[in-house]
Amino acid sequence: MMTLLVQWFDRNYRRVIYVLVVLCVLVPAFLTVRLRIKPAGATQGLFNAVEGIPAARHAAITNLEAELAHTITNQEKLLSRLQRLRQHTNGVLLLSLDFDPSSAPELTPQAEIILRHAFMRGIAVVAVIVSTPVGAQLAQSIVDRAARETQGRYGVKLAGRDYVYLGFRPGYFNLIMQMGEDISRAFASDYAGNRLETLPMMQGIKNLHDIDLVAVITGFVGVPEAWMQVAKTKYNRPLGMGMTAVSVADYTPYLHSKQLVGLLPGMRGAAEYEMALDAPGAGTRGMLAQLASHVLIIVLIALGNVLFFLQRRNRS
Amino acid sequence: MMPESFMDLAGVWTAALLSLCVFSFLFKDNILFKLTEAIFVGVSVGYGIVLSWNAGLHPKVVVPLMDFIRNYHSKSRADFFWAAYMLASLGIGVLYLSRFSPRQAWLSRFPMAYLMGIGIGMSMPLTIQTSIFEQMRATLIPLVVKTNGAWDWAASLGNIVLLLGVFSVLYYFFFSVKKSDPVSQTVSRIGIAYLMLGFGASFALTVMARIALLSARMQFLKDEWMEGTLRYFNLL
Numbered sequence: 001m002m003t004l005l006v007q008w009f010d011r012n013y014r015r016v017i018y019v020l021v022v023l024c025v026l027v028p029a030f031l032t033v034r035l036r037i038k039p040a041g042a043t044q045g046l047f048n049a050v051e052g053i054p055a056a057r058h059a060a061i062t063n064l065e066a067e068l069a070h071t072i073t074n075q076e077k078l079l080s081r082l083q084r085l086r087q088h089t090n091g092v093l094l095l096s097l098d099f100d101p102s103s104a105p106e107l108t109p110q111a112e113i114i115l116r117h118a119f120m121r122g123i124a125v126v127a128v129i130v131s132t133p134v135g136a137q138l139a140q141s142i143v144d145r146a147a148r149e150t151q152g153r154y155g156v157k158l159a160g161r162d163y164v165y166l167g168f169r170p171g172y173f174n175l176i177m178q179m180g181e182d183i184s185r186a187f188a189s190d191y192a193g194n195r196l197e198t199l200p201m202m203q204g205i206k207n208l209h210d211i212d213l214v215a216v217i218t219g220f221v222g223v224p225e226a227w228m229q230v231a232k233t234k235y236n237r238p239l240g241m242g243m244t245a246v247s248v249a250d251y252t253p254y255l256h257s258k259q260l261v262g263l264l265p266g267m268r269g270a271a272e273y274e275m276a277l278d279a280p281g282a283g284t285r286g287m288l289a290q291l292a293s294h295v296l297i298i299v300l301i302a303l304g305n306v307l308f309f310l311q312r313r314n315r316s
Numbered sequence: 317m318m319p320e321s322f323m324d325l326a327g328v329w330t331a332a333l334l335s336l337c338v339f340s341f342l343f344k345d346n347i348l349f350k351l352t353e354a355i356f357v358g359v360s361v362g363y364g365i366v367l368s369w370n371a372g373l374h375p376k377v378v379v380p381l382m383d384f385i386r387n388y389h390s391k392s393r394a395d396f397f398w399a400a401y402m403l404a405s406l407g408i409g410v411l412y413l414s415r416f417s418p419r420q421a422w423l424s425r426f427p428m429a430y431l432m433g434i435g436i437g438m439s440m441p442l443t444i445q446t447s448i449f450e451q452m453r454a455t456l457i458p459l460v461v462k463t464n465g466a467w468d469w470a471a472s473l474g475n476i477v478l479l480l481g482v483f484s485v486l487y488y489f490f491f492s493v494k495k496s497d498p499v500s501q502t503v504s505r506i507g508i509a510y511l512m513l514g515f516g517a518s519f520a521l522t523v524m525a526r527i528a529l530l531s532a533r534m535q536f537l538k539d540e541w542m543e544g545t546l547r548y549f550n551l552l
Binding site: 015018021022025026029030104105106132133134136167168169170171173174177188189225226228229230232233234244245246248249250253254256257258259265266267268282285286289290293294297 | 342343360363364367368371372375376435438439442443445446447450451453454478514517518521522523524525527528529530531532533534535538539
């Protein structure tokens with residue numbers, strides 16, 4: 001009997017592991033237990049950067065006013081920039097939603113919580129997708145849903161006035177470079193086809209210099225580098241990122257070198273951000289399943305190693 | 317979440333059934349999995365082509381060129397140069413299609429060379445600045461850190477670990493000298509240990525990512541498919 005059981009397990013152990021993993025993921029979906037999650041430094045960094053956008057805009061306006069008072073050259077250029085900055089006193093967030101449905105389960109909660117945070121603080125949001133046309137409609141639904149869900153408590157959020165979704169244009173590196181000079185040259189119209197010069201919100205936003213924080217949520221290799229090279233290195237804009245957990249190890253050095261203000265690692269990053277904002281959502285809901293599955297995988301790795309050493313001892 | 321209309325419900329059911337077809341691969345390879353895979357590839361490519369046309373080729377090339385052709389008599393010399401540049405770029409782009417012919421495939425090297433030349437020229441200084449200079453600057457750190465005049469042992473230890481990692485891994489990848497003496501071998505082994513830690517972290521993060529995908533799909537099947545359907549028919 002025991003021998004038969006061992007033989008069956010040898011043939012079907014993969015399926016047993018699949019069933020165990022599915023149970024570890026499915027059972028927590030029916031539970032209402034909420035884990036206590038403490039935001040890590042990388043998450044807190046991005047949270048603080050979004051939270052600090054209105055203060056950063058206020059400081060930029062004050063500095064420019066002081067510069068204007070002491071400068072006689074370039075008055076016209078400085079005045080025009082001051083007018084643009086005063087259009088959005090709570091600041092502007094540029095959110096790049098560079099992912100497609102294959103990484104949406106990890107990245108949608110990140111995008112949603114950052115958008116909710118920005119809308120709650122009255123920050124104007126310019127959303128864009130530069131890497132794949134496949135995610136364009138998904139990104140629009142995320143932005144519209146976040147605006148709809150926030151407007152009950154924090155006032156009506158209107159497309160074109162409080163946020164703009166520019167959609168997708170090909171040629172991402174060149175596109176980001178163009179946005180640094182003039183956003184309306186890169187995107188003549190928003191995703192709905194409205195010309196940018198007709199949108200009230202875009203009157204105060206000309207290029208990356210008018211953006212207080214760039215946040216990039218991405219699951220693609222190459223996209224973080226492009227944003228870092230253009231937005232951070234060339235235009236010196238504060239830059240934060242949210243990524244699939246797989247990519248995080250590759251980009252953590254940029255966090256330590258302070259080229260990034262924060263970095264959200266996959267669904268856990270979303271859960272930590274939700275805790276920092278005290279607004280539990282999809283990220284927090286997924287953490288119990290993560291915990292159960294991780295415990296199972298640790299047990300399976302330990303068991304596999306024990307069996308390996310036992311087999312080796314028996315053979316010798 | 318409850319589907320708001322019958323079409324929403326149909327969409328949720330389509331997504332749920334396709335998800336189950338994909339999961340059926342865990343039991344064994346089968347026709348339903350292959351069918352779903354083919355649908356996914358076809359839909360992605362079709363959707364990508366239409367959006368690339370709508371977002372790129374149509375507004376950036378077709379519309380301006382058609383406008384130029386319609387009103388060419390009122391255009392300036394600069395507009396003519398722009399149109400010639402646009403047509404030349406379009407011609408170079410069309411050479412990509414020569415890949416379909418084995419005899420003419422060499423023509424596709426021209427658009428590739430054009431793109432590589434521009435891409436490298438634009439990104440090289442920024443890449444060196446972003447990924448080499450800034451990263452080197454981040455390793456120029458003090459080994460003894462003092463916070464408010466007192467020795468901050470945690471920060472100091474962190475910096476020592478970081479520097480040791482950078483030097484030992486770089487040394488491990490330095491193949492020009494035979495590492496036969498005990499010091500070289502020890503430093504190389506430390507480098508290997510750092511690399512293993514890095515690979516372990518990457519593997520753990522990959523597991524985390526995959527579990528997140530599965531968890532979100534299960535959540536969808538439970539919330540939107542099962543509960544959503546029951547709510548739609550007022551059974552919950």
